[in-house]
Amino acid sequence: MAVPSKYEANRLANIERNADLLKSLGLVSDAAAKVKSPKASKRSSTKRKSNGLGATPPARQSKRVRNLDVDGTKLAEPIQKTPTFAEEQAQEEAQQAPFVGVLGATDHTHDTTANSPEHQAQRRACASSLTSKRGKQIKKRGNVGTLGGLRRLSLSEETSVFKLVPGRVYSGIVHPRTDVLAAIVGDRYGHVGISWGNTGKENQAVFHPHVRPVSDLMIGANNDNQILTCSYDGQLRNLDLHADKMHVVSTFDQPLTGLSRGGAADVIFASRNDGRMSQIDLRSRKSIVGEFVVHEKKVTQLQINPCIDHLLVTASNDGMVKVWDARKLTKGRAKAKPIAALPHGKGVTSACWSLGTGSRLLTACNDDLIRVFENPSSSPSGKAQKWVHNNHTGRWLTNFKAIFAPTSDTTFVVGSMDRPRGIDIFDVATPRKKVYRLTDEFMGSVTSVHAFHPTLPFLFGANSSGRLYLWSL
Numbered sequence: 001m002a003v004p005s006k007y008e009a010n011r012l013a014n015i016e017r018n019a020d021l022l023k024s025l026g027l028v029s030d031a032a033a034k035v036k037s038p039k040a041s042k043r044s045s046t047k048r049k050s051n052g053l054g055a056t057p058p059a060r061q062s063k064r065v066r067n068l069d070v071d072g073t074k075l076a077e078p079i080q081k082t083p084t085f086a087e088e089q090a091q092e093e094a095q096q097a098p099f100v101g102v103l104g105a106t107d108h109t110h111d112t113t114a115n116s117p118e119h120q121a122q123r124r125a126c127a128s129s130l131t132s133k134r135g136k137q138i139k140k141r142g143n144v145g146t147l148g149g150l151r152r153l154s155l156s157e158e159t160s161v162f163k164l165v166p167g168r169v170y171s172g173i174v175h176p177r178t179d180v181l182a183a184i185v186g187d188r189y190g191h192v193g194i195s196w197g198n199t200g201k202e203n204q205a206v207f208h209p210h211v212r213p214v215s216d217l218m219i220g221a222n223n224d225n226q227i228l229t230c231s232y233d234g235q236l237r238n239l240d241l242h243a244d245k246m247h248v249v250s251t252f253d254q255p256l257t258g259l260s261r262g263g264a265a266d267v268i269f270a271s272r273n274d275g276r277m278s279q280i281d282l283r284s285r286k287s288i289v290g291e292f293v294v295h296e297k298k299v300t301q302l303q304i305n306p307c308i309d310h311l312l313v314t315a316s317n318d319g320m321v322k323v324w325d326a327r328k329l330t331k332g333r334a335k336a337k338p339i340a341a342l343p344h345g346k347g348v349t350s351a352c353w354s355l356g357t358g359s360r361l362l363t364a365c366n367d368d369l370i371r372v373f374e375n376p377s378s379s380p381s382g383k384a385q386k387w388v389h390n391n392h393t394g395r396w397l398t399n400f401k402a403i404f405a406p407t408s409d410t411t412f413v414v415g416s417m418d419r420p421r422g423i424d425i426f427d428v429a430t431p432r433k434k435v436y437r438l439t440d441e442f443m444g445s446v447t448s449v450h451a452f453h454p455t456l457p458f459l460f461g462a463n464s465s466g467r468l469y470l471w472s473l
Contacts, residue, residue, distance in 0.1 A: 119205075119206070122204065122205040122206075123205045123207070123244055124244070125203070125205065126194050126196065126205035126241060127225075127242055127244060129196050129197060129203075130177065130180070130182060130194075130196060130224075130225060131242045134177065134178070134179045135179040135180075136179060137178045137179055138178060138180075138181065138456055140455075140457065141457060141473045142473045143407075143457065144405055144406065144452065144457045144459060144473070145355075145356075145405045145406045145407040145408045145411070146405075146408070147425065147427055147436065149457060149473070150405065150411065150425055150436065150438065150459075151436055151438075152473050153438060153457070153459060153472065153473060154440055155440040155441075155442045155443060155469060155470070155471060156442075157442050159470070160442065160470040160472070161444075161467065161468070161469055161470075162195070162204075162467065163465070163466050163468075164183075164195050164206070164462075164466055164467070164468050165185055165186075165189075165191045165192075165193040165206060166187060166189060166191060167188040167189040167191065167465075167466055168187060168397075168398060168463075168464040168465065168466065169185045169186070169187050169398065169448070169449050169462035169463065169464070169466060169468075170187060170213045170214055170398055170449070171185065171186040171214055171215055171217050171449060172184065172185040172217065172449045172450070172451045172460065173217045173218070173219065173451050174451045174452065174453045174454070174458065174460065175196070175219065175224065176219060176224060176453070176454050176455075177224065180196050180197050181196065181197065181453065181456070181470075181472075182194060182195065182196035182197075183195050183196075183451070183468060184217055184227060185217075186210075186213070186214025186215070186216075186217055186229060186231075188212075189208075189212075189213075190208055190210030190211045190212055190213070190214060190231060190233070191206050191207065191214070192207045192208075192209060192217070192229055192239065193205070193206045193207075193466070194206075194207075207239060209229060209231075209237050209246045210229065210231035210232075210233050210235065210237070211231075211233050212231050212232035212233040212255070213231060213232045214229055214230070214231050215230055215231060215255070215256055215257045215258060216229075216230050216257070216258045216259040217229055218259045218261065218268070221261060221265035221266065222265055225240065225241045226238055226239065226240050226241070227239040227241070228249070228259060228268070230256035230257075230258070230259050230270060232255035232256070232257075232273075233255070234251060234252040234253060234255055234256060235250070235252070235256070236248070236249040236250045236251075236259075236268075236270060236280065237249060250270075250280055250287045250288055252270075252278070254272045254273045255272065255273040256270050256271070256272060257271045257272060257273055257298060257299055257300060257301070258271040258299065258302045259302075260303045260304045260312070261304060262279070262304060262309070262312075263309040263310060263326065266281060266282040267279065267280070267282075268280045268281075269302055269312065269326075271294075271299035271301070271302045272298075272299060273298045274298070275293060275294065275295040275296055275298065275299060275316065275318070276291055276292065276293055276294065276299075277291070277292050277294045277302060277314065278290065278291050279291070279292075279329065290329065292329055292336055294314050294324070294336075294338075295314065295316035295317075295320060295322070296316070296318040297316055297317040298316060298317045299314050299315070300316060300317060300347070300348060300349055300350065300399070301314070301315045301348075301349075301350050301351050301352075301401070302315070302351075303351060303352060303353055304326070305358040306355055306358055307353075307356075307357055307358030308358050308377075310325055311323060311324070311325065311326070311339075311353075311358070311377055312326050312329075313351045313353065313361060313376075314351070315348035315349070315351035315363060316347070316348060317347035317348070318347070319343060319344045319345065319365075320341055320342065320344065321341075321342040321344060321348055321351050321361070321363055322338040322340065322341050323338055323339045323340040323342075323376050323377050324336065324338050324339060339376075339377050340376045340377060340382075342361075342373060342382050342384075344363065344365045344369075344371070345365060345366075345367030345369065346365055346366035346367045347365070347366045348364070348365045348366075349366065349399035349400060349401060350362075350363065350364045350401035350402055350403075351363045352402060352404060352412075353404070354404045354409040354410075355404050355405070355406055355407055355408060355409075356404075356407055356409035356410075357409055359375050359409060360372055360373065360374060360375075360409050360410075360428070361373040361376050362402050362404060362412050363402070364391055364400050364401065364402045364414060365391065366392070367391075368388060368390055368391050368392065369386050369387065369388060369391075370386070370387045370389045370391075370402055370414065371384040371386050371387075372384055372385045372428055385428060385431050386431075387426055387433070388432070389414065389424065390416075390418070392417070393415075393417070393446070393448060397446055397463075397464050398448035398464060399448065400414050400415045400448055401414075401415075401448070401449060401450070403450055403451070403452070405452060406452045406453070406454055406455070409428070410427050410428040410429055411425065411426070411427050411428075412425075412426055413425050413426075413438070413450060413459075414450075415446055415447050415448045415450065415461070416437070416446070417446060418437075420443070421439070421443045421444060421445055421446060421447075422437045422439035422440075422443055423437070423438040423439075423447065423450065424437055424438075425437065425438060438471070440471075442469075443469060445463040445464070445465070445467065446463060446464070447461030447462055447463050447469055448462070448463070450462075457472060458470070458471070458472050459471040
């Protein structure tokens with residue numbers, strides 16, 4: 001048995017002495033005076049008895065929480081909080097259809113109203129106008145490839161300003177036919193609108209092939225009755241106007257942001273939101289034949305040089321513009337080396353080759369500068385002519401995309417935030433300032449997307465509400 005410590009011996013002696021004192025005073029019996037080690041008490045498992053007051057009364061609330069004044073009168077309803085842009089986007093995406101696999105391979109639309117007799121008649125009229133034999137060519141009254149021709153462009157209230165698609169325009173092209181003028185645009189809700197000939201409502205047709213913004217459009221190389229469309233829903237589709245059908249060419253797990261045709265007519269490059277670029281062969285059963293990492297962030301635009309078909313340019317939100325040799329983009333190399341890497345101050349919204357000889361590269365950037373690079377593939381030094389231009393379109397407008405005038409290596413146009421509303425015109429021969437501003441009394445909003453007809457004096461601009469402005473001589 002262990003010997004207790006001095007402290008423990010004193011404690012036990014004190015307890016015994018106190019017990020003897022209580023016993024001598026007759027306060028406790030011998031049995032109660034014995035010290036017992038305490039035991040852990042077991043908590044009763046019985047439920048507490050009701051206090052007889054019934055249900056628990058509701059918690060009290062202050063008059064402020066109940067929206068009452070000090071004297072108890074009802075106050076006006078509080079102003080609802082305005083949702084943020086991110087909250088609005090999340091709500092819209094929650095209401096939209098799933099990301100991919102929404103439409104069948106032969107469906108031309110998922111909008112039930114598009115099957116109404118009126119819409120079907122409009123699509124048949126569109127197909128008849130754009131798929132029929134070519135008629136007499138429109139008389140060419142000038143050349144908008146020069147500064148003098150651009151200065152003469154004007155609008156007409158009755159035929160030149162109209163609404164075509166419901167939402168903000170993200171992309172647009174002009175059909176290359178010379179016997180009828182046809183503008184084609186894609187909006188943020190997945191609509192593709194076509195306006196041809198006279199611009200009354202009877203000469204418009206709207207398709208609904210996608211569920212998210214239509215980021216780019218392209219006319220078929222071997223058949224101009226077909227329109228290739230790509231969208232943020234990750235699908236590349238082919239709209240056949242003659243058959244009134246839309247079928248899926250390829251499906252991706254990332255939003256598509258741009259299209260450009262390669263050297264061969266059936267080879268297409270598509271840019272993606274994750275910084276990759278895909279090579280698509282329309283002749284192959286497995287259409288996607290190559291994927292390449294070209295940027296660290298979203299690729300905002302890509303374009304094949306119209307005169308040198310192996311040169312490809314890509315622009316990105318990572319602040320870089322890169323020039324590639326398409327011949328060196330082999331299937332086994334996911335990371336190819338660019339010919340030139342041209343750094344910019346912020347995210348680049350567009351990159352466009354000149355249409356005359358393809359020797360100049362035009363870019364627009366969020367650092368409020370427009371740049372023109374001279375022969376970037378042969379002299380990748382990054383030196384460029386620069387023009388200060390307000391490119392901050394904000395969250396409600398599509399980013400500006402600067403484009404060269406047809407057959408020109410010097411003159412280019414871009415949307416403008418200035419008032420009165422108009423289109424800014426620049427020329428390489430006049431550095432650091434714009435040479436002209438195209439305005440009209442019927443020009444009432446900012447147009448971010450523009451497109452020229454390849455050969456005719458025709459320019460259209462589209463705004464954030466789906467309205468088109470058709471400029472002509």
